[in-house]
Amino acid sequence: MPSLKRDPRTPVLIALVLTMALVAMDTTIVATAIPQVVEDLGGIDQVGWVFSVYLLAQTVTIPIYGKLADLYGRKPILVFGVVVFLAGSALSAASWNMLALIGFRALQGLGAGSIGATVNTVAGDLYTVQERGRVQGYLSSVWGISAVIAPGVGGLFAQYASWRWIFLINLPLGALALVLILRGLHEDVPRHKHRIDYAGASLVLLSVGLLILGLLEGGSTWAWDSVGSITTFAGAIIAGVAAAFVERRAAEPMLPTWLWTRRLTLATFAATATAGMIVIGLSVYLPNWGQQVLHLSPVAAGFVMATMSMTWPVSSALSSHLYLRVGFRDTALLGAGLATVAGVWLSFLGPDSAVWRPVLGTAVMGAGMGLIFTPLIVGLQGTVGWSERGTITGGTMFARFLGQSLGAAAYGAAFNAGMQAHADASPALRVHESTHVVFLGLLAVAVLTCVLLALAVPRHFPAYDS
CATH class of the missing domain: 1.20.1250.20 (MFS general substrate transporter like domains)
Structure with missing residues (x-):
């Protein structure tokens, strides 16, 4: 190297x-x-x-x-x-x-x-x-x-x-x-005339935009069962169906159907999305829990979260030694296993836990994330040639951000439900119990990521043969 x-x-x-x-x-x-x-x-x-x-x-x-x-x-x-x-x-x-x-x-x-x-x-x-x-x-x-x-x-x-x-x-x-x-x-890009799929691009933007808007605003700007929420999600579905219809007939589709019909790409996108859900849940709620429950300063609470950001790049850099030996899927599965262990650890945190306990949990979670995201994106990139690498990379990054939006909506609903269920408790205890529900959600999503990787993602990522 x-x-x-x-x-x-x-x-x-x-x-x-x-x-x-x-x-x-x-x-x-x-x-x-x-x-x-x-x-x-x-x-x-x-x-x-x-x-x-x-x-x-x-x-x-x-x-x-x-x-x-x-x-x-x-x-x-x-x-x-x-x-x-x-x-x-x-x-x-x-x-x-x-x-x-x-x-x-x-x-x-x-x-x-x-x-x-x-x-x-x-x-x-x-x-x-x-x-x-x-x-x-x-x-x-x-x-x-x-x-x-x-x-x-x-x-x-x-x-x-x-x-x-x-x-x-x-x-x-x-x-x-x-x-x-x-x-x-x-x-050295081949130069020839392209037929831009304007209709497909517009419908994709409309569908995804309405979906993300519904996830971001649901439960805050409007109730989940309100007319505004139902209309937004219905619009996303209608635009999505229309986009699929247009994309199947486009000469150069903006989102080729193979992204969603191949088991490898679809399952890998799904696992990437669930991993994204894990990241957003921990990033949003752990610092608040550290300040409100453990009474840490904002800076100290931020450093507790930062431990995940320190172990993540280390495991990401080391992941090549693993995926070259055991494969992309199994390396990601090891990462999901670490995320599950971290989820269990965080679920047992109490209101009087020592600071080193959430630090250790986030460190393990960061190591798991590095072993999930890097092998999956590198593995998918290796299955296609130059002319499709941007499409498959964009799909992977989109799945990650979509997972974060889904996670923000799901954990927000869980946290608010916990706050209502413990309305009579002290403020610190309300936050702890509500965050505990979020930690249980993180654990459930980590287990789901393991299941997706083990049962849906193929073990071998076929290398592109140019």
């Missing part, structure tokens, strides 16, 4: 890490400064949309960008995404009211979708199967580092400068990434 110092691919890898950092830092750095944003712009009743519209725009566009990267090459799609993200960042910094900020955050999300779809595709293009575990470790470490430093950076800007700097900081990082991409990423 070549040294990073002598490897001509290193500048592009640095650019991929920088672009991933733009997306990884965004949510946590913005969340820290929300009180100052509201104080300056007002619109506290709309603040939830600052996050929801970004996640919505990012998630729904990932599979579209993945297909476009196969048609026109990774470089133009990635450059476009970074430019759009930076434009959204600059405009967000210039926002004059909350509605403007929400609109510009949507623009940021459109750029983030391109980054999410193409960064891992470029890594798959540049590196061999033997090397991709190490590279995925680098990319995964970005999320861990961001989880630790982004809240502090956001707090410093909000307290000593202006919340607008949380968006302006993206500009020099993105500019450096653009220079490295433009200078270092070279592709």
Whole structure:
């Protein structure tokens, strides 16, 4: 394996890490400064949309960008995404009211979708199967580092400068990434006329957008059994059926039917989605439990969660040694087993637990996540050629984000039910009992991931024969 110092691919890898950092830092750095944003712009009743519209725009566009990267090459799609993200960042910094900020955050999300779809595709293009575990470790470490430093950076800007700097900081990082991409990423893309599947793309965006919107807003903006909720999900189903009808007849479908009809891809997407559910549940509820129940400071509670982000990239980098010996499916199954062990451990946490216990649980969970996500995405990338790698990578990333949206909805409902069931208890005990229900949910989803991997995902990922 070549040294990073002598490897001509290193500048592009640095650019991929920088672009991933733009997306990884965004949510946590913005969340820290929300009180100052509201104080300056007002619109506290709309603040939830600052996050929801970004996640919505990012998630729904990932599979579209993945297909476009196969048609026109990774470089133009990635450059476009970074430019759009930076434009959204600059405009967000210039926002004059909350509605403007929400609109510009949507623009940021459109750029983030391109980054999410193409960064891992470029890594798959540049590196061999033997090397991709190490590279995925680098990319995964970005999320861990961001989880630790982004809240502090956001707090410093909000307290000593202006919340607008949380968006302006993206500009020099993105500019450096653009220079490295433009200078270092070279592709030989066959040039011929394509028949863009505009109808299919529109229906996919509509279906997925309504689904994510329903998951994000259900139980908060409207009740799950309300007319608004039912109408939203019904619209998602109708648009989805229409999209499937159109895609089967399109010359170059935006979402080829083989993504959903092949057992390998469908089952792997499902396992990726359930793993995404695990990540969001722990990320959202463990820090709050640490503060409300163990009475940790926000910083200490954040570091408890950060242990998962530290073990994740390590196990991701080491996963290649496993998947080259026992295969992609069995490596992911080992990761799901670790996630199950962590779920059991977290389920036995009590209101008087020592801090090392949740730290250990999150460390084991992080190791499990690295062994799940990396083998699955690397394995799928190896089953197709260059012309389909963007599509299959985009599908994998979409499944992960969709799982996070599903998890946010499911755990939110479980947590709220727990709060209502223990309405007469002390505040700390209410939070503990409600979070305990979430931990049990994490355990159930981890077991489900094991079952999916063992029974639905084929043991062998057939290598693409060019």
